[in-house]
Amino acid sequence: MDEVRVRFAPSPTGPLHIGGARSALFNYLYAKGAGGKLILRVEDTDSERSSRQSEVNILESLKWLGIDWDEGPDVGGDYGPYRQTERLPAYQEYTKRLLKEGKAYYCYCTEEELEAQRKEFSEQGELPRYNGKCYHLTPEERARFAAEGRKPVVRFHVPENQDVVIKDRVRGRVVFESNGIGDYVIVKSDGIPTYNYAVVIDDHLMKISHVIRAEEHLSNTPRQVLLYEALGWEAPVFAHISLILGKDRAKMSKRHGATSVVQYREEGYLPEAVVNFLALLGWSPEGEEEILSLEEIVQQFSLDRVAKNPAVFDMDKLSWINGIYIRKSPVEKLVKMALPYIEKAGILPNNPGHEDRERIALAVTALREHLVTMKDIVSYLQDFSQEKVALENEETKAVLREDTVPQVMQAFRNKLAALPEVTPESIKILLKTIGKELKLGGKQVYMPIRIAITGQMHGPELNFLIPLIGKELVLSRIESAFQQVAP
RNA sequence: GGCCCGGUGGUCAAGAGGUUAAGACACGGCCCUUUCACGGCUGUAACAUGGGUUCGAGUCCCAUCCGGGUCACCA
Numbered sequence A: 001m002d003e004v005r006v007r008f009a010p011s012p013t014g015p016l017h018i019g020g021a022r023s024a025l026f027n028y029l030y031a032k033g034a035g036g037k038l039i040l041r042v043e044d045t046d047s048e049r050s051s052r053q054s055e056v057n058i059l060e061s062l063k064w065l066g067i068d069w070d071e072g073p074d075v076g077g078d079y080g081p082y083r084q085t086e087r088l089p090a091y092q093e094y095t096k097r098l099l100k101e102g103k104a105y106y107c108y109c110t111e112e113e114l115e116a117q118r119k120e121f122s123e124q125g126e127l128p129r130y131n132g133k134c135y136h137l138t139p140e141e142r143a144r145f146a147a148e149g150r151k152p153v154v155r156f157h158v159p160e161n162q163d164v165v166i167k168d169r170v171r172g173r174v175v176f177e178s179n180g181i182g183d184y185v186i187v188k189s190d191g192i193p194t195y196n197y198a199v200v201i202d203d204h205l206m207k208i209s210h211v212i213r214a215e216e217h218l219s220n221t222p223r224q225v226l227l228y229e230a231l232g233w234e235a236p237v238f239a240h241i242s243l244i245l246g247k248d249r250a251k252m253s254k255r256h257g258a259t260s261v262v263q264y265r266e267e268g269y270l271p272e273a274v275v276n277f278l279a280l281l282g283w284s285p286e287g288e289e290e291i292l293s294l295e296e297i298v299q300q301f302s303l304d305r306v307a308k309n310p311a312v313f314d315m316d317k318l319s320w321i322n323g324i325y326i327r328k329s330p331v332e333k334l335v336k337m338a339l340p341y342i343e344k345a346g347i348l349p350n351n352p353g354h355e356d357r358e359r360i361a362l363a364v365t366a367l368r369e370h371l372v373t374m375k376d377i378v379s380y381l382q383d384f385s386q387e388k389v390a391l392e393n394e395e396t397k398a399v400l401r402e403d404t405v406p407q408v409m410q411a412f413r414n415k416l417a418a419l420p421e422v423t424p425e426s427i428k429i430l431l432k433t434i435g436k437e438l439k440l441g442g443k444q445v446y447m448p449i450r451i452a453i454t455g456q457m458h459g460p461e462l463n464f465l466i467p468l469i470g471k472e473l474v475l476s477r478i479e480s481a482f483q484q485v486a487p
Numbered sequence B: 001g002g003c004c005c006g007g008u009g010g011u012c013a014a015g016a017g018g019u020u021a022a023g024a025c026a027c028g029g030c031c032c033u034u035u036c037a038c039g040g041c042u043g044u045a046a047c048a049u050g051g052g053u054u055c056g057a058g059u060c061c062c063a064u065c066c067g068g069g070u071c072a073c074c075a
Helices: A018-033 A052-065 A088-100 A111-123 A139-147 A195-205 A215-231 A261-267 A271-280 A294-300 A315-328 A331-344 A354-367 A376-384 A394-400 A405-418 A424-438 A443-454 A462-469 A471-483
Strands: A005-008 A037-040 A104-107 A153-156 A163-168 A172-177 A184-187 A210-214 A237-241
Touching (some): A018 A210, A018 A261, A018 A271, A052 A261, A153 A215, A163 A215, A163 A237, A172 A215, A184 A195, A210 A215, A331 A354, A354 A376, A354 A462, A376 A462, A405 A443, A424 A443, A443 A471, A462 A471
Parallel strands (some): A005 A037, A210 A237
Antiparallel strands (some): A104 A153, A163 A172
16 A cells, blocks of 8 residues: 555635634544555645745644654755645646646636626526636637736636546545536646645645545545546545534634634643543543543544534633643653743742742642643732731631630741741641641631631642742731721 | 435434443533642433334435535636
8 A cells, every 4th residue: 555645735715713623633543553654735825825934833733733744844854845835847847737628717707707707697696616618718718818917816717517436535425516516726826736736736746645634625626636637647535624613513613712723721720631631522532531642542533433514613622631731741740840830920930939839839839630721820829928818708707706716826927937838747736736736627727727817718728838838928918808807 | 496415312423233322522410629720430311203225324325304515617
């Protein structure tokens, strides 16, 4: 069997979309699993919207996710260049051939004329498509239009009454009728090929064996297949994976929240978590374990287990997976991840010293079980740096008014003040001692202290919390709490 | 609207004619925990509808309904 060569071919018109990331991932998984190559090709033929900035964003997002490629605009390869705008001569050659063989023709229709045509078709209740008018142009007419200064496009002449068959690895055999497709533009008036044309030439020239892409491209595929036939080339194997939908079951878009990979990175999701989640959208492992590393997914991945139906993007599950990865990560790594958020929030100086890092490490250990994303750590930290505390509700106040509270708090304050080193260990002993000395257990000791320090009935373990907030703040916070229940 | 794809619990998703119709997230309960969370156990909950084919249909066929995609000198 020939070498497996797949490609991810984004158009650099914006940041990498989460759906694009999934397409890239599936291509990567398939390539790796088959010992093949992943090619990255930039489809920048939309000169209006393409930008280098977007291209950089896409490459960086992919790298962040851990998806790497064997050939591409940055690393080169034997089948370059890997940007379509740098491949113009290649397209021109085939355009000439198609023109010569009468399989394509120049079209001089203006936008107004096309608009009028479309209108006419739809008024007659017919499919609004190109009527083939310029196909019949005589050389004289063409010359006249050219003399007028009209810049022509090149249209592909679609053969009539033909079934166009697509062999799709996930959908099976899909058949379209050629009559439903009007003659379409393959080269724009500025000489740049359109998507449907450039993909075909590039996929062929780059020896792409499998085209794995989103389902939205399925309706385009017959146009491409027709081109393969006209050029006398064999089409690659297609695999159209279903779309990712938002909560309302419409294609994922901005109004569904974060759609770009960078947004997830900024929100504090771990790349391993995003990749794991994305893989599970449309693909399922054979076993029951769903928490899988990229390597494990590569091992298990198969197009046979890719679902046909679209998948709703389930934020809850992503959060759950991210939490799992946060808990799995070593503290050091989490500290490193947390740093940018903390710096940005201005909680700590920009070049945190050893002590600050210690403190963050403490925060991470105290909070890791509670975090959904790494960004969440900021609001906890901000809260813990306040001098005062707000009692959450009436219940917390009621607890602080209980009879045993004064003696507990007095003991706590005294012992804390006398404590030379505030560490999780020393606090743990301190709290135990209070319980023993006062012969009070459980809630009677821990709850008032917790409430007096945080204003809330729930939260991380006290022995972490107290060193994290620090002796001074703890004392001032306690004071502010009791002011709120003073008679 | 034409064409195309799809339709198993709220969500993801196993299932390749014969199963008590997996599992995961979410939700409820219990346990653990001096709180919450984490973790463990457990529960509620699904084959869109109607016709066929078959001894037997979630699985095959057809229709209907519903959802989505696509119909550009965007990709």
